[in-house]
Amino acid sequence: MVEIDLNPTDTVILDMLNEGRCTPAYIAAEYDYTRQNVQNRLQRLVEHGYVTKLHQGLYELVEDPRKGT
Template sequence: MADIDLSPTDRAILEMLREGRATPAYIAAETDYSRQHVRNRLQRLTEHGYVTRLHKGLYELADDPEQG
């Protein structure tokens, strides 16, 4: 799948996942984005292989698109 243009939300999510695993609720609370918006962006990042869904509601960074 082709690379995507990263939104500010995507960048915030990736920054948090660089620190370790996180849930959409935690990311939303820490970034002031809505939980639904974070979930939508996590789904998109997962589709592109940048994030892995480990378990319902738990995500980790798989392939950082900003690390070239």
Template sequence: MALDADDLSPAQDAALKMLREGRVTAPFVADETGYSLQYVREQLTDLVKHGHVEKIHDGLYELVEEPTGGDDDE
């Protein structure tokens, strides 16, 4: 089940913004955002679970589908 944009954590929102630019690793997201590596991994795993992100290789993530709703769709 996909998430709505309003349901995203700040870390998920930040990761998705980076994923719009291309593939990312959890350590890269953690370094760029200041969130802990473990927290970023949990947030990316949740995005994978909801079908927004795909883990395409060990530790490498890619955007699959944007969450719906939120300010961007108004």
């Protein structure tokens, strides 16, 4: 798998998902990001296999790409 370049939004998302499941709206509200920005970054993390979409709008961490580096 190709490595992913993480941006500050990705780091926030991964930190929150390390604590438990989240929705894009919740992450966006907690960190004053737009929901669309969070949604876009989550989709990228899903494509790389680090996050899984459990249900419409609910995400869970599969593997933290920052670990092991």
